[in-house]
Amino acid sequence: MTHVAMTIAGSDSGGGAGIQADLKTFQELGVFGTSALTAVTAQNTLGVHGVWPLDPEAVTAQMDAVFDDFRVSAVKTGMLFSSDIIRAVARSLEKAGRPALIVDPVMIAKGGAHLLQREAAEALVKELIPLAAVVTPNIPEAEELTGTEIHSEADMEDAARRLLRMGARAAIIKGGHRTDERRASDLYVDADGNRMIFSSERIATKDTHGTGCTFSAALTAFLASGKELPEAAEGAKRFILAAIADGLGLGAGHGPTNHWAYHRLGGMSAKGGISVET
Ligand SMILES: Nc1ncnc2c1ncn2[C@@H]1O[C@H](COP(=O)(O)OP(=O)(O)O)[C@@H](O)[C@H]1O
Numbered sequence: 172m173t174h175v176a177m178t179i180a181g182s183d184s185g186g187g188a189g190i191q192a193d194l195k196t197f198q199e200l201g202v203f204g205t206s207a208l209t210a211v212t213a214q215n216t217l218g219v220h221g222v223w224p225l226d227p228e229a230v231t232a233q234m235d236a237v238f239d240d241f242r243v244s245a246v247k248t249g250m251l252f253s254s255d256i257i258r259a260v261a262r263s264l265e266k267a268g269r270p271a272l273i274v275d276p277v278m279i280a281k282g283g284a285h286l287l288q289r290e291a292a293e294a295l296v297k298e299l300i301p302l303a304a305v306v307t308p309n310i311p312e313a314e315e316l317t318g319t320e321i322h323s324e325a326d327m328e329d330a331a332r333r334l335l336r337m338g339a340r341a342a343i344i345k346g347g348h349r350t351d352e353r354r355a356s357d358l359y360v361d362a363d364g365n366r367m368i369f370s371s372e373r374i375a376t377k378d379t380h381g382t383g384c385t386f387s388a389a390l391t392a393f394l395a396s397g398k399e400l401p402e403a404a405e406g407a408k409r410f411i412l413a414a415i416a417d418g419l420g421l422g423a424g425h426g427p428t429n430h431w432a433y434h435r436l437g438g439m440s441a442k443g444g445i446s447v448e449t
Pocket residue numbers: 308309310345346347348355356357371372373374375376379381382383384386408411412415
């Protein structure tokens with residue numbers, strides 16, 4: 172059976188993040204990828220040179236066209252840019268009968284460009300987090316969404332539980348930004364009472380452009396193909412570890428990850444590298 176996933180996100184001309192990272196990841200994991208573009212960015216490994224959001228009507232039309240014709244097993248959101256686009260996305264998801272939703276609350280690019288307007292964070296909390304099967308912020312995004320400061324694992328857990336109270340069924344706080352920590356550890360909690368830490372060695376590299384997009388796209392693909400959380404989260408962690416570890420050395424700035432590394436290194440059979448703590 173062919174599983175279909177959808178990404179609602181911005182285009183990254185550099186190909187390492189956004190729609191491009193998502194579709195490459197879906198393809199690698201054997202899931203048919205569809206998309207609704209929210210914005211075009213002119214971007215490379217050195218930074219974001221320009222952002223052109225689409226009319227919210229264009230986002231709605233893309234989503235409705237896909238939902239009218241395909242059975243979509245899981246949908247992820249990435250860069251949404253404005254509260255108007257967020258509202259349009261929420262309406263189309265409601266109309267489509269609330270498919271399984273992965274919200275990656277993309278806010279600020281690594282170089283500092285705003286991929287979500289400041290005032291739109293509130294719409295994300297009100298309109299999309301309550302529809303989310305899982306929300307996957309990095310540390311600064313989790314701080315912004317929950318109004319807390321995160322310095323420790325306990326702070327990560329507190330923020331994750333706040334996201335559950337906002338209506339998400341599960342939350343993963345990604346620990347990539349805690350560069351003082353020896354390991355890259357992501358904290359998972361869900362509304363069924365599970366709590367886990369997925370962790371790997373921290374790879375010394377500057378090539379981490381699109382790690383968040385790639386992680387949440389892998390999570391979406393695993394969910395679309397029938398895996399349950401948190402097994403899908405473990406798979407996504409393996410996928411991103413391989414993609415970072417087997418870097419491509421492209422560009423002069425923060426280069427993209429290697430979306431085909433997971434298969435090259437043996438996919439789910441490559442059991443090394445990840446630890447799961449409950
Ligand atoms: N240097 C690294 N080595 C290994 N894993 C990393 C590294 N940096 C980030 N990760 C992992 O990549 C994923 C994305 O992390 P993060 O950088 O926190 O998100 P974002 O890209 O959204 O800012 C997480 O699973 C995180 O643990």
